[in-house]
Amino acid sequence: MSxxxxxxxxEVSLDGFRLDVDESLALxxxxxxxxxSGGGKSTLLRTVAGLTRPDAGxxxxxxxxxxxxxxxxxxxxxxxxxxxxxxxARLFPHLxxxxxxxxAARRAAPGARVDRHGVVDALDLSALLSRRVxxxxxxxxxxxxxxxxxxxxxxxxxxxxxxxxxxxxxxxEILPYLEQLPAQFDVPTLYVSHDVDEVAALAHRMLxxxxxxxxxxxxxxxxxxxxxxxxxxxxxGAGSLLEGAVVDHDARLRLTRVDVGGDLLTLPHLARFPxxxxxxxxxxxxxxxxxxxxxxxxxxxxxxxxxxxEIVGHPDTGAADVWIRLRGARLQARLxxxxxxxxxLEPGMDVFALIKSVSFDRAD
Amino acid sequence: xxxxxxxxxxxxxxxVTTVVxxxxxxxxxxxxARTRARSKAVVEAVTxxxxxLPPTVLGFYLLILLSPAAPLGGWWVSVTGETLTFSFTxxxxxxxxxxxxxxxxxxxxxxxxxxxxxVEAAAxxxxxxxxxxxxxxxxxxxxxxxxxxxxxxAHTLGEFGVVLMVGGNIPGETRVVSIAIYExxxxxxxxxxxxLAGGMLAxxxxxxxxxxxxxxxxxxxxx
Numbered sequence: 001m002s003x004x005x006x007x008x009x010x011e012v013s014l015d016g017f018r019l020d021v022d023e024s025l026a027l028x029x030x031x032x033x034x035x036x037s038g039g040g041k042s043t044l045l046r047t048v049a050g051l052t053r054p055d056a057g058x059x060x061x062x063x064x065x066x067x068x069x070x071x072x073x074x075x076x077x078x079x080x081x082x083x084x085x086x087x088x089a090r091l092f093p094h095l096x097x098x099x100x101x102x103x104a105a106r107r108a109a110p111g112a113r114v115d116r117h118g119v120v121d122a123l124d125l126s127a128l129l130s131r132r133v134x135x136x137x138x139x140x141x142x143x144x145x146x147x148x149x150x151x152x153x154x155x156x157x158x159x160x161x162x163x164x165x166x167x168x169x170x171x172x173e174i175l176p177y178l179e180q181l182p183a184q185f186d187v188p189t190l191y192v193s194h195d196v197d198e199v200a201a202l203a204h205r206m207l208x209x210x211x212x213x214x215x216x217x218x219x220x221x222x223x224x225x226x227x228x229x230x231x232x233x234x235x236x237g238a239g240s241l242l243e244g245a246v247v248d249h250d251a252r253l254r255l256t257r258v259d260v261g262g263d264l265l266t267l268p269h270l271a272r273f274p275x276x277x278x279x280x281x282x283x284x285x286x287x288x289x290x291x292x293x294x295x296x297x298x299x300x301x302x303x304x305x306x307x308x309x310e311i312v313g314h315p316d317t318g319a320a321d322v323w324i325r326l327r328g329a330r331l332q333a334r335l336x337x338x339x340x341x342x343x344x345l346e347p348g349m350d351v352f353a354l355i356k357s358v359s360f361d362r363a364d
Numbered sequence: 365x366x367x368x369x370x371x372x373x374x375x376x377x378x379x380v381t382t383v384v385x386x387x388x389x390x391x392x393x394x395x396x397a398r399t400r401a402r403s404k405a406v407v408e409a410v411t412x413x414x415x416x417l418p419p420t421v422l423g424f425y426l427l428i429l430l431s432p433a434a435p436l437g438g439w440w441v442s443v444t445g446e447t448l449t450f451s452f453t454x455x456x457x458x459x460x461x462x463x464x465x466x467x468x469x470x471x472x473x474x475x476x477x478x479x480x481x482x483v484e485a486a487a488x489x490x491x492x493x494x495x496x497x498x499x500x501x502x503x504x505x506x507x508x509x510x511x512x513x514x515x516x517x518a519h520t521l522g523e524f525g526v527v528l529m530v531g532g533n534i535p536g537e538t539r540v541v542s543i544a545i546y547e548x549x550x551x552x553x554x555x556x557x558x559x560l561a562g563g564m565l566a567x568x569x570x571x572x573x574x575x576x577x578x579x580x581x582x583x584x585x586x587x
Binding site for chain 2: 049050051076077078082083084086088090091092093094103104107108109148149152
């Protein structure tokens with residue numbers, strides 16, 4: 001993994017909207033740029049790619065200065081080694097799929113050539129190569145566009161809401177490809193999205209952008225844990241990301257046990273990960289219930305003791321967010337204000353978290 | 365058999381004008397399609413002037429501009445030893461100006477309909493602006509180029525007033541078909557006028573049929 005950083009200090013004014021960002025991003029793995037529509041996410045990405053010129057500021061990629069308003073440096077888009085995946089794919093309609101891929105491959109810098117077969121295989125494009133662009137489905141378009149972007153040999157991938165506009169089936173079709181790319185091609189990635197599920201599935205770090213300003217920038221699990229409170233996430237997708245390691249598999253019951261900071265969680269079989277493999281789990285806040293005693297005779301397998309840390313009620317919706325300190329992790333539960341009052345919940349109480357479902361998020 | 369000299373001269377003039385106008389009109393149309401400069405409206409208006417001005421007005425100013433007494437005409441005489449007025453070269457200059465909107469407008473609307481999307485995509489894949497123009501914009505604007513070329517050619521064929529003002533009626537040099545027809549009619553040689561006029565009608569119809577046939581699937585607005 002590279003230790004380079006992307007330093008972005010930009011001010012952009014566009015049609016009354018103002019973007020004002022000053023951040024330094026670590027260039028390894030996936031950084032999600034997250035926030036509501038119109039918050040400036042795409043504009044930020046476009047300034048990095050050289051497609052939108054900032055009014056002021058400086059953009060530095062590792063040792064390379066890409067933009068500096070004071071020194072009048074502005075490296076044109078085609079000389080920045082970035083791959084930009086547009087929301088609308090932007091395949092060239094006068095070329096077929098192979099032609100689109102070749103367009104990028106021919107223009108890759110000599111030192112940055114990417115194995116065409118590797119890309120075609122990784123994205124399952126071989127059956128599409130001779131197809132006309134106009135005959136592709138939305139998901140196929142994004143796969144081809146992604147392959148084209150990779151063949152350009154980018155040192156930084158910029159993905160601008162590549163799944164927005166696709167229905168759930170198409171999203172599910174392309175998400176696995178996106179998940180494996182950063183590791184497979186070892187390209188640091190900025191991923192713009194307003195969908196918390198996508199972000200949680202892909203990102204190591206998150207930069208939350210709203211009204212043209214950075215709201216927070218931290219590890220993805222930390223930000224996601226806070227997101228239930230942030231208006232930008234709308235509360236719906238709030239949940240916790242838990243880092244853990246595979247303990248053992250039970251082939252007969254088709255279960256896998258994962259150690260999360262000293263607590264054991266049981267999940268549906270994850271046979272593809274060896275014992276000891278680091279994995280990340282995602283627990284939606286609304287899939288967590290609380291009990292004051294260890295319940296008996298219930299079907300829920302994952303019951304963990306913990307200490308109640310914080311309660312935040314939302315009187316307008318009747319919902320309450322509750323954070324529980326486990327042995328080595330923090331878990332968010334979405335309850336109702338009524339339940340909080342009935343049980344007399346208060347910070348500091350010992351509780352049991354009943355986790356209705358844990359989903360595997362991704363391997364680290 | 366009528367004298368076919370004017371026919372070849374006209375075809376030659378139209379072909380040269382078309383080539384020159386595609387070379388000049390393409391960058392101009394590209395600039396008009398992409399710029400957000402305030403001067404865009406001014407340039408667009410000037411480009412469209414030949415559509416509304418009487419050919420005699422255009423011809424009158426060109427005659428003055430190209431005459432050996434004017435700076436441009438005088439410079440041309442000093443460089444080439446020939447005058448621009450009443451010469452084939454002068455006719456090319458006049459035709460290029462006269463047919464300018466017929467080249468620029470179809471190209472501009474083709475470039476505008478392509479938008480910035482494919483150009484940005486090309487840039488993000490490492491294509492320089494010139495590379496992106498030739499490898500993406502030109503193929504995507506193919507029908508715009510065809511329309512521009514055909515309309516420029518056809519419009520130059522039909523030129524009369526400007527030619528009469530700037531070029532006169534010199535056989536083999538400036539005597540194009542429309543001038544020849546005018547002269548035949550003036551001298552009551554209707555048979556020859558019929559041949560040339562009928563030919564012009566047929567060619568013009570075929571050319572327009574080609575344009576509208578090509579544009580049938582997705583119309584381009586012209587003129």
